Amino acid sequence: MIDDFLLRALIAGVVIALAAAPLGCLVVWRRMAYFGDATGHAGLLGVALGLALGLPMMLGVAMLAGAMALVVTYMMRRGDYAVDTVLGVFAHSALAIGLVAASLLPGVRLNLMETLLGDIL
Numbered sequence: 001m002i003d004d005f006l007l008r009a010l011i012a013g014v015v016i017a018l019a020a021a022p023l024g025c026l027v028v029w030r031r032m033a034y035f036g037d038a039t040g041h042a043g044l045l046g047v048a049l050g051l052a053l054g055l056p057m058m059l060g061v062a063m064l065a066g067a068m069a070l071v072v073t074y075m076m077r078r079g080d081y082a083v084d085t086v087l088g089v090f091a092h093s094a095l096a097i098g099l100v101a102a103s104l105l106p107g108v109r110l111n112l113m114e115t116l117l118g119d120i121l
Contacts, residue, residue: 045098
């Protein structure tokens with residue numbers, strides 16, 4: 001009844017949901033609800049950085065996401081601002097800088113819907 005391709009996508013979606021649910025609860029309990037947004041938007045900036053430097057996109061994403069996590073950890077320990085405030089500022093800043101950087105790259109066309117949201121299929 002269901003095509004193998006769609007069945008595999010359904011199974012993958014359920015497995016990802018089951019794996020991500022505990023992590024999502026932990027993030028909400030620690031008042032870091034913007035963490036996913038901030039990491040995703042830093043990922044777009046990482047894609048632009050990877051394309052600009054001629055690196056694989058995943059390496060650029062990993063570098064920027066890791067740097068963002070380190071900066072957020074430092075800002076949390078410092079205690080000057082609430083964690084949600086820091087994450088909100090980083091999320092919107094990374095998105096804006098990433099969009100501008102991606103648009104200024106010569107000869108590069110990005111599908112922003114696919115880059116930001118991905119595709120489970």
